[in-house]
Amino acid sequence: MSDGRTTSPTFADVNRDVLRTLDPPGNLYFAWMCVVALLLAGFFAAWAGQVWWGMGMAGKRVPQMWAMYITTFVFWIGIGHAGTLISAILYLFRARWRTSIYRAAEAMTIFAVMTAGLFPLIHAGRMWFAYFLLPYPNQRDLWPNFRSPLVWDVFAISTYLSISTVFFIVGLVPDIAALRDASRGWRRRIYAMLALGWEGADTQWRHYRRAYGLLASLATPLVLSVHSVVSWDFAMALVPGWHSTLFAPFFVDGAIFSGFAMVLILALPMRHFFRLHAYIQEKHLDAMGKLILVTGLVLTYFYLCEIFTSLYSGEHIEKASLFWKVTANYAWALWTMYFCNCVAPLVLFWRRARTSPVVLYIVSILVLIGMWFERFNIIVPSLGHDFYPYTWGIYYPSPTDTMIVIGSFSFFFLLFLGFIKVMPSLSIVEVKETIPPPVRDRAHGH
């Protein structure tokens, strides 16, 4: 499809091109897999050590009882937002350009939430009792405390994961059917099973369309709620720098911001290696560039609000916390964040930047760095300089929590790299929707 820009592909082309992405991978792919697997091994080793010797293996202390684990947890949850946003909200808005990326984005969402889901476990001092957080029936009538934001998290995130997954699978079924009809042997048998015997009959499509629409409209408020709930982990606490009503929209916007950056980081290489320029076209890149730009500007506005409110509050402890963040030990992290999230995206004001994969890629990486540091700056410095001067302190990462944070990325990429080789990472059906249907004589066509 080198000349994909000039003439739009036919239905058959779509099938061919998409199914081609499932061809046996090359050495580069396996090289990547090895790196990822290696890091993952380190990740599990570090975790095992922490479970065995205790939470002290991670660099946490008083007052930073939370640190990089929760930072990374919120980071991944944030990443997990773009997918369902694209597939649900943009679907309801009938944003045509979403079709070429939404499958990858949804997969990303699910894997990101799965990765995030590891962290509450990693973080718990006695992770083997983590099930105490679930409302399971027991003869002692012990139940979780539904007033605790952490229990809200349990519900919000498990719901989000299940609904996203369901949504994802429903979207996959017709494509798996296409896969089934294109493949032979044992593959065919497996795909046949997964396709649930989909045939694309009108009786199927009519319910399918309706169900898909309903799922989208359920998922839409969910997307907005999940990160609000996560933000309440902080907003509900007293800690200066956490205790703010601003947090819900602030977090949601940041999530979308970082989510789209991650989508680009995944989509651009796919576009390059799978030669999908016909489907992921410049207009798609442009649209996503715009979205990153907008969410970035909104985020900048929230940063300003945050500073303003703490200054305007006249509350000494709030102000002290702010000044300390801006000037003291963690200032470098704060300024990194401001640069990556507020300054870097501004280049996307230029269309040439928005359509240049290289620029987009660099900006996206900066955005991810910036958004990781945003969570870091909310958690670590705020705790480090809160109400009680006696316990003020500086957190230093230890090998264990550093390894686990890095490992979480390998966990994510392992899942994603695996996915793109067994499932169509473009939606065959929806891509077909975007190209003009085959018509014999124009005169008759409406």
Next chain:
Amino acid sequence: MATETILGVFAHVDTTVRALEELRARGYHDLTVYTPLPVHEIEEVLERDRPVSRVRLFTLIGGLTGIASAFILTIWSSLVWGQVTGGKYLQLVPGGIIGSSLPPFFIIAFELMVLFGGLATVIGLIVLGRLPRFRQSPAFDPRFTNDRFGVAIHCAPERAGAVHELLRAAGAEEITAR
């Protein structure tokens, strides 16, 4: 009485639609249309005299169940194990229920509404769409998930000829009896 199934394979949307219009005009209602993607024009023809899909009913019931079960779970568990935290509580005392800490429960209610609603929708799809289906239906052809459209008419054998005629006239590139 035995019915025969005649399958017309089309390469284009407009020809398919034309065929469908003709068939409906002739009073053939017992037909199945296979498409690689949902096509608006085709749906228009087919949905004209059909009721709206009942999937949404599943969704509604699921959602309401979710809300109800959430409030039951949270309130009941607070009452059976009425702990005071942060000076807030909801307790069952001889005098009745005391305390006031409901707001957090709305969050749980929302989440369970979405969860139950979503799952119910999928169940609806599976039930109504007759999924999963383990035997391939006779009229199906692998090309229908690629770039071909299929119209299968189930009719009495004596009318098969007419259907053949009609489909060819509409522009089917291939007509077979199954």
Next chain:
Amino acid sequence: MKRRDFFKIVTASGAAAATGGCQQATESILPLVVPNEQIVPGVASWFATVCRECPAGCGVLAKNREGRIVKLEGNPDHPVNAGALCLRGQAALQGLYHPDRVAGPLMREGSGSFAAATWEAAEKLVAERIGALRIAGKGRAIALVSQLENGSLGVLLDRWSAALGARPRVTLEPFAYEAIRAANRSTFNRDAIPYYAFEDAEVVLSFGADFIETWLSNVNYARTFARMHSFRDGRAGTFIHVEPRQSLTASNADEWVRNAPGTEGLLALAILRVMVDEGMVDRRYGEAVAGIDLNRAADTSGVGLETIKHVAKVFAHAQPGLAVGGGVAVTGSNATESQIAINLLNAAAGNVGKTVRFGPDSAYGKVTPHTEVAALARAMGGGEVEVLVLGPGVNPAFTLPSGLKLADAIRKVPFVVSFSNVPDQTSELAQVVLPDTHWLESWGDYAPREGVLGLLQPTMAPIRDSRPMGDILLRIGRAVLGTEAGKGPLPWPTFERYVKAAWEPVVKGALEGALRRGGLFTDVAPVAVTAKIAPVEPSPAKLEGDAGGFTLLAYPSLRFYDGRSAVSSWLQEAPDTMTQAVWDAWVEIPAETAGKLGIAQGDMLAIKSPQGSLELPAYISSTLHPGAIAIPMGHRYAPYQRPRYVGADPRSLNPMAILPAASDATSGALAFMSVKVTIAKLGTRRPLAVLQATHDQDHRELAQHVDLGAAREQALRGKPPHGAPISMYPDTQYPGPRWGMAIDVDACVGCQACVVACQAENNVPVVGKASAAYGRQLHWLRLERWAEGKPERPTHLFLPMLCQHCEVAPCEPVCPVYAAYRTDEGLNGQVYNRCVGTRYCGNNCPYHVRRFNWFQYEFPAPLEVQLNPDVTVRQLGVMEKCTMCVQRIIAGKDRARDEKRGVRDGDIVTACQQTCPTQAITFGNLKDDASAVTKLTHSPRAYHVLEEVGTRPSITYLRKVVREHA
């Protein structure tokens, strides 16, 4: 079975144990403080005995559970400490259950290393050596050194020495206060250390006497000082402290006067001079201070003339006042003169007989003069001594200045017998180690001052194969003399028998009663003395070393005394209140010097004296006299603490290593302030484990104060109560009591006793230097030091901070599993079994008093025996915090129920409250209007820490009362 028969049998078996060496259950020896027919499992029995961690001799009640001591508390009936204990007393259990405790007799092998031996073999060897000398008629070659033992053991040891013709016994105490004795000889013609009645003084003027840390009897004087000083119904005494360094005691002063080291006497005389000139005192005293030129005095001492005059005025007008002298700066070559000057101050102000009472004299008067110690050292060095017997608690190789070369001298002694039951620097030099029983396992008696006869009794069976020093010496003595039990000069079969025999005439068969009370306490009438007024010529303290160097102030440590308590991990981890440093020693250097030499805290410095060099991390002090540097004494690590709690072993932490053999010119007393040292940066760092991030409250008013005037005003007129915080939610109802606490910041002197008591009561593990430095210490109760005002002359506030048991607790609603919840008695409960370890509560606690088990902390054997059976030992990964001693609350409620009544004040006493020498902590029921805590909660001085956060704590603090002129 009858109590009496039981008693007989057990006594017999006890004797059998002593002779047979098999370990009988001596912990069931009756009588108990709380008499019961037999030991009931689950019910504690209390034994009264005497604390021997330092010569103060406080009364102790040992809590025995199932035959093991789990907690020590002060004996309320004891005149010295009246129920309180200092942190060293609380930590004595760490010595009892010390992991390095000598398992049994040790004998030096040919290879030079120790090998386990039987008691018989060891005793035989010692008897042979001594016998040989005796036959050779060289009895004088036998020397016996013990700590201050003025009771039966002392007498027995003297008889033993006499019987064997040995040298007279030497009583070795590094801090002997000889200068005070000498001064009293010259001024009052009485060789004694009097009782200082702080409680009756209106103004206390202290010249370096660190009576809140170690001076004479710190619990006694901290307690009586609080009685005199803390604000009570509108009245409060004044405390002025003169010292070059702001010690803990100095930081409790209303006015701290920083003087040049060694000029205390001069200042005292200058003050006296002012009093004379202003006609505040008898003119006759002019004779004594004729030679004093006020201006020169002001220059030399670096204290402004105005200050001198002002102090004189305050002191002269006190009815009565009290002047005391001590501390390192008053142990120089001019110590006696300084003490004489202070005596004259007291005499002139008419305090003698009122606040300075001869008669109930301190036991310190019995310490062997340092001159004789030095003589013994010379004799050993000269090879005159061939057998040296060292009692427990005697560690001259460590606790005395290396200038005395005692270690070398001891090495010259061919045969050294040590009774130390924990390895130390001196027992390492011994040929035979015969581990003595710990004082909690021993019979004995000790009289801290005239009229106070404390009785020691075994509170449990020896945890190691150790035997009483008395028994062993009796057996050895008889073996040497060839006599058997019942005959000869040493007839008593055991030391226990000896003690009982010695007490029989005193108690006349009522020994049980005495044992139950903890001894025999009588009031001794003050003896009238007249002051001899003679001119005093104040000479400057003579200092060796580089004249351009810094005066080295090696001061006794609040935590380790002379070093004998340093084996305790609890004490190592209880922060030094002023520096808030744990585990390591440090050298305190003036901020000016640090600035000049570019020294940062934690930089390693070499401190050089003619005696040698010592390497310690720097602690920058803004208050220390620019001409001085200070090093705490007694820091050392026990073998088991390395590498478990601290990294590599520093060669030496003890300033004794660089002190010369100097003494006070007049009294011959050991001089600790004797040398000027130079400091040099080493370029390496050893950061200190400092628990407190900053001493600046940053306007958060955690520790608050009020002026004396305002406090008086409020005490008289009352203060308009500010409205209760508003809430959207209905107020919490408490069906039963609501527990609460009141902490008087004005009374708290920052002695850390509560911290260690809490650790002992609640099974709080020790985490070690690295963890403590990284904010992972586990203390449920911490003692904060907050500084206000000018950095070089700060006002200090001490704030004990523990779980505030908030009514609207931020930690509770965030816990997903109800591990943190509110009990219906107003406690903030923590369910360890339920805790998952999300640590959300720890973040959300504005006071950061919640502690997390970062690792699985262990209690090295046999320390686990000390664990309180009523308190859970927490697992790794759970949160923990102060429970307000819920186990004591339950016990108190049960007792009240058994007596069919409600809980009253005194039924429940938390560990911190129980041990507090100044009674700064009050616990009780906030719903009982009659209870003390409720009254204090409504005091005009009452406030809550971080009240604006709206947590409604159950712990109320009372503002410190600061004097206007301070």
